[in-house]
Every structure is written in C-alpha cells, then in structure tokens.
Amino acid sequence: MSRRRKIAIALILLIIVIAVSTLAYLNIINIRWIIGNTPPSIVLISPSHNQTITQDYVNFTWESYDPDGDTLYHFFMFDTLPTMNSPLFEGHDTGQQTYYNYTNLKDGVWWWKVEVSDMKDYNVSETRRLVVHKNLSNHFPELLYPIVFPHEGTRSTYFTYRVIYLDEDGDEPEYVKVLINGVPYNMYKEDENDTDYANGVAYKFVISDLPIGNNTFAIYASDGQAVVSTDVYNYPTVYAEGSPYLNHPPQIKLIAPANGAILTSKTVTFLYNVTDIDNNLVKTELHLYKNNLKSPRQTYTIDSGDSLVLGRGTYYWRIVAYDKFTMNQSEIWSFSVDITEKQNKITIQPDNTIAHPGEKFTGTLIITNEGDLQSYEVFWYVYLKDENGEIIAQDSGAMAISTTIEVRYSLDVPYSAKPGNYTIDAYTYDSPLSNASKQMLGHDSLHVNVLKRKIEYTTILPIFAIILLMLASAIVFRNLPLLATTLAITTSIPVILRLMPIHMIALSFIPIALIYLSRKYQKYRYAIYVALGAFMVLYFLYFFLNF
Structure with missing residues (x-):
C-alpha cells in the first residue's frame, strides 16, 4: 500500500472519531464507553425494608462504589408502587450525595430505590418498602x-x-x-x-x-x-370511527334482587339482561361481596335465573359480561338476607288428591333448610281438614335437617267422611307441639277431594234381593217373625258396613211403626203393607244413590 493511501485512511478515521465525539458531546447521539469500564455498585442503608416511620423527617441513605474510581451520580426514586409508575411517583437527582432528606411525607405505604451512574454505565439498587404512619390512630384509605x-x-x-x-x-x-x-x-x-x-x-x-x-x-x-x-x-x-376492528362491549341491566331489597329466603335468584350487538358473548360472572366491598370477592359463572344459597347478611353484587374481545361490568347493587337461625320451606308432593272414605291420602313432604343454622331437628305434622277446618286425620314425625329431606305421610279418610272439598295442611316446628314455646318454621297446604263411599254392588245386590224376597214372603203369608227378621237385617246392614249416618238409622224405625199399625188396624193392613213396601224401596234407593 502506498504511503499516500495510508495517510488518507488515517485522516478518514480521525475525522470519524472527531465527528462521533462531537455528536456525543452535544447529546445528539448516546455513546456508552464500555471498554475497560466496570459498572458501579450500590447498597441501600436506611430505612430498612418494611420499616415503619412515625416522625415527619425521613433520611434516606445509601452507599455506592466504582471499581474504576469514577465519579458517581445518583437518582433517588420514591413511589406508592414498587413499579415506580403511579401518579404519586417522585424522582430526585442527588448528584454525588448518597442521601436524601424528606420532610412532611404523607402517611402511606411507599417504595424507594436509587439508580447510580458513572456516566458510562449504571446500576439500580433493590426496591425497599417503607410504611409512614405518623398518625397511629388513622387507618390508611x-x-x-x-x-x-x-x-x-x-x-x-x-x-x-x-x-x-x-x-x-x-x-x-x-x-x-x-x-x-x-x-x-x-x-x-x-x-x-x-x-x-x-x-x-x-x-x-x-x-x-x-x-x-x-x-x-x-x-x-x-x-x-x-x-x-x-x-x-x-x-x-x-x-378510529368506523374501524372494522371495533368490538362493542356487552351491555348489562340488573333486574333482581332489587337494589336495597330485604329477602326472607336464603335461596337467592339473580336476574339480569345482557345484550351484545356483535353476538359474541362468551360468559357472564357474578361478583359477590358479603357485608362490605372490602370483603373477599366471590366469583360465580352463572346465567340469568340461577340461584345461590346464602346465609344471613348484607350482600353487594354486580354482573361482569365477557365477549371474545373485551368485557363490561354493571353497577353494584345490594340486598340483605334476613332469616332466622331455624327456618325451612316445606312442599307437599301428593301421590293422590282424590280418595273415598276408608282410603288414604299419601305423598311426600320435601323440607328444605332455609335457616342460618347448618343442621337442626325439625318436627313435622300433616293434617287432613274438612270444610270447617276440623282435623279428621293426621300424621307426624321428627328428623334432623341440614339441606333437604324427604318424608312420607299417610292420612286415613274416615268411613264417616262426607263427600266434598278437604285440605291437607303440613307444618314444621322447632319443637313438639306440646312445647309451649314452639316456633313454626314452615307451612304448605293442598286442596283434595273426598268422593262418595264406593259400594261393591256384586255383594250388595244379592243381599238386597234376599231381603226383598223375605219381605214379600212375610207380607203374603202374614208371618210376623219373618217380617221382623227382614226389618232387622235391613236396618242393620248399613250399621255393619258403617255406611249410613245416624239419622238414616232413625228412619229405619218407620217400618216397625207401620207393622204395629197393621196389627192394630186390620182393615187398613193392605194399605199399610203397600206403604211398607214403598218405604223399603225408597230406603234402598236412597242407600244406592248416596253410597
């Protein structure tokens, strides 16, 4: 290579170095000189991590060291977040000083750290937590x-x-x-x-x-x-307006429980309406807080109409709706569940609602615990009542309840029960009825029907035919003992079968009176016999029509 070319290359390199140095000096470009440089180190001294300060004056101190002996510069950072990016962030350039004095610092939880630089490289300290609590009687918001x-x-x-x-x-x-x-x-x-x-x-x-x-x-x-x-x-x-990437968040309207509602059942049903014009709704969540909004949040994935079993207290709730791209949340409503320690809901599920005298009304009682206690004993009673409210049959029992129990009941319909409308009433109590301080916990009722007494006509008709034959023979042959026997059988059958009311038994004495008159007034005996026969026919006709 010629000497002239070597001089040209050296001049070009010199010009480049001078230009870069000038730009760096004027802060137009940043250059970090790392060749042969060791970054500085820093150690925080006070306050210690998690220390609580109760005075107005706080002295932050630290130590820094540079192995190369370079002059060190420090930047003090202070914030309510460890990430140093809250609205309350403060940063102070302390130069070569390794301390920062802070007066009249507001109470709260603070975080602090220090950055050190030798103008070639830098290092950052650990982040420490500091609690400033000058007014010990005040709780932080x-x-x-x-x-x-x-x-x-x-x-x-x-x-x-x-x-x-x-x-x-x-x-x-x-x-x-x-x-x-x-x-x-x-x-x-x-x-x-x-x-x-x-x-x-x-x-x-x-x-x-x-x-x-x-x-x-x-x-x-x-x-x-x-x-x-x-x-x-x-x-x-x-x-931008009209952007094809714009997604419309779902809209939420709360319905029930109403804001401020007081509920007397521990089973709470949540009703709300969610609309999403993009039709990409994914799920809805219930956010529930008990007693106050500071309490831990309970999150449930639900649909409108779903229910939760809740204890006694005040609750705050909102619905959060998610679509494929975003979410939205409703306003917060509150309600109270006001229930006693022992309280339940009773439901009658009948096997039958129609019966005849001598038959049974049967079914199942479904008893659900709606009280604040997790488990307790419940006493149940079931009554069959007539139109006047008189009890004509009953069933009862006792059982421990925690969630939901099912018990069977059976009510015998008396033979004397008249046809008509009846009522089945079911009650639950916290103690037996004999206890004067008992409390009713639940009640349900059901309307049932009692029909006319069923007669087995295949059995009654032969008896009826025999009685008519005996009656005819007694009249034709003027056999008084046979006539008396016939009347006795006729009047006793309803009593034996327990089918007739007492006033019908009293009517059975009319034939006896007619027989007496036929003996006393012989000339009218045929007319009396006709009257006796007509009475017996009417007697049995009434018997069949009513039973």
Whole structure:
C-alpha cells in the first residue's frame, strides 16, 4: 500500500472519531464507553425494608462504589408502587450525595430505590418498602376494584372510570383522582347521598374523545393524612370511527334482587339482561361481596335465573359480561338476607288428591333448610281438614335437617267422611307441639277431594234381593217373625258396613211403626203393607244413590 493511501485512511478515521465525539458531546447521539469500564455498585442503608416511620423527617441513605474510581451520580426514586409508575411517583437527582432528606411525607405505604451512574454505565439498587404512619390512630384509605368500561371504543365512546374508596375510620376523602394518560381528573361520587366510607363509596369519572391507541390510567386518593394509589392500567383501546376492528362491549341491566331489597329466603335468584350487538358473548360472572366491598370477592359463572344459597347478611353484587374481545361490568347493587337461625320451606308432593272414605291420602313432604343454622331437628305434622277446618286425620314425625329431606305421610279418610272439598295442611316446628314455646318454621297446604263411599254392588245386590224376597214372603203369608227378621237385617246392614249416618238409622224405625199399625188396624193392613213396601224401596234407593 502506498504511503499516500495510508495517510488518507488515517485522516478518514480521525475525522470519524472527531465527528462521533462531537455528536456525543452535544447529546445528539448516546455513546456508552464500555471498554475497560466496570459498572458501579450500590447498597441501600436506611430505612430498612418494611420499616415503619412515625416522625415527619425521613433520611434516606445509601452507599455506592466504582471499581474504576469514577465519579458517581445518583437518582433517588420514591413511589406508592414498587413499579415506580403511579401518579404519586417522585424522582430526585442527588448528584454525588448518597442521601436524601424528606420532610412532611404523607402517611402511606411507599417504595424507594436509587439508580447510580458513572456516566458510562449504571446500576439500580433493590426496591425497599417503607410504611409512614405518623398518625397511629388513622387507618390508611383503600382503593378497591379500579376499572374502566368499556375496555375499547372509538373517539366518540364515553368511557367510565370507577373505583371504590374505603376508609375504615369513615373519613371522607380529601380527593379521589384518576390519571388518564398523565392528566389528572377529579372523580365524583356515584351517589351524592352515600357517606358510608367505612363500607365503601363508589367514585367515577366519565370522559370521551380519548386519543386513538392504547390509553393508560391510574387512580389515587387521600383522606387528608395518608395517600394511596392503584397500579397503572394499559387500557382502554380507542379505534378510529368506523374501524372494522371495533368490538362493542356487552351491555348489562340488573333486574333482581332489587337494589336495597330485604329477602326472607336464603335461596337467592339473580336476574339480569345482557345484550351484545356483535353476538359474541362468551360468559357472564357474578361478583359477590358479603357485608362490605372490602370483603373477599366471590366469583360465580352463572346465567340469568340461577340461584345461590346464602346465609344471613348484607350482600353487594354486580354482573361482569365477557365477549371474545373485551368485557363490561354493571353497577353494584345490594340486598340483605334476613332469616332466622331455624327456618325451612316445606312442599307437599301428593301421590293422590282424590280418595273415598276408608282410603288414604299419601305423598311426600320435601323440607328444605332455609335457616342460618347448618343442621337442626325439625318436627313435622300433616293434617287432613274438612270444610270447617276440623282435623279428621293426621300424621307426624321428627328428623334432623341440614339441606333437604324427604318424608312420607299417610292420612286415613274416615268411613264417616262426607263427600266434598278437604285440605291437607303440613307444618314444621322447632319443637313438639306440646312445647309451649314452639316456633313454626314452615307451612304448605293442598286442596283434595273426598268422593262418595264406593259400594261393591256384586255383594250388595244379592243381599238386597234376599231381603226383598223375605219381605214379600212375610207380607203374603202374614208371618210376623219373618217380617221382623227382614226389618232387622235391613236396618242393620248399613250399621255393619258403617255406611249410613245416624239419622238414616232413625228412619229405619218407620217400618216397625207401620207393622204395629197393621196389627192394630186390620182393615187398613193392605194399605199399610203397600206403604211398607214403598218405604223399603225408597230406603234402598236412597242407600244406592248416596253410597
């Protein structure tokens, strides 16, 4: 290679080095000189991890070291989130100082770390947790269930940001704010009359005309003494108007239990309506909280009309609907289940609702525990009552109940029961009826019918024919003993078969009177015999028509 060419190459390399160095000096490009450089190290000193501070003044200290002896520069970071990206984030350049003094720090849970740089390379310390609790009588507020819905939309879509502010002391918040894409907005209460901060108050903020693309939000608040913030969330997604990728989130309308309802049954049925114009609904979930919104959330995948068995208490509920691309959630409603320790629902499932005298009404009692106790003894009674409410048959028993039990009942219909409408009443008690302090736990009733007494005509007709034959013979042959025997059989059959009421037995004495008259008034005996025969025919006719 010629000497001239070597000089040209050297000049070109020199020019390149000078140009890159100049650009780096002017911060036009970034250059990291790593050849022969060892990154610095850093160790946090105080406060220690999870330390609680109760004074206004906090001194953050650390130690740093550079093996190459380079001058080190430090950047102190402080936030309510370990990710250092909440709306309350603070960053301070401390230069070569290895400490940072903070005064009048708000109560709350804080995280801190330090970044060290030798201007060639950098390193970051561990992240430590710090609890500042100067006012020991004050509980930190909480922000529960932050959400924005829908999760996606267009520039014209109204997005609702929502959170539950909860303060165990019942303190009203000094502020509740949502930070959307770095811009803070004041949130307002959903219900201006709701001041129950100890159980949670809903705050929301509605906005439209968000920029196209992925948006971010976080929520932060203070009760005037302590601060708290949520994580940073990377939604909603905003599309241009008419975008073919736009999905419409499902819409939810709650129906029952009504907001503020008081229920007297532990079986609660949830009714709601979900519409999805894109027809891509996947599932709906029930989010349920007992006593307050701070309690652990219970999640159930359900459909409208499904039921849950719940204990006594106050419940808060909402429906969350998911389609293939996004989700939406309803407002929160509340209801109360007001049940006693022992309470049940009883249902009569009859085998038959029609019977004749001498037969039985049978069936099954289904008894379901709707009380707050998991298990207890129940005493059941079943009555057959006539139209006047008089008990003519009964059955009873006792059994332990935890969920649902089935018991059989049997009621004998007396032979003397008149045809008509009857009632079966079933009751459950916490103790026997003989106990004066008994409490009724459940009741059900059922209307049944009792028909006329069934007669076996194949048995009665021969007897009837024999009686008529005996009666005719007694009259023709004027045989008084035979006539008396016939009348005795005639009047005794209803009594033996237990088919006739007492007034019909009394009517049977009419033939006896007619026989006496036939003996006393001989000249009228044929007329009396005709009357006697007619009476017997009418007697048996009534017998057959009624029984």
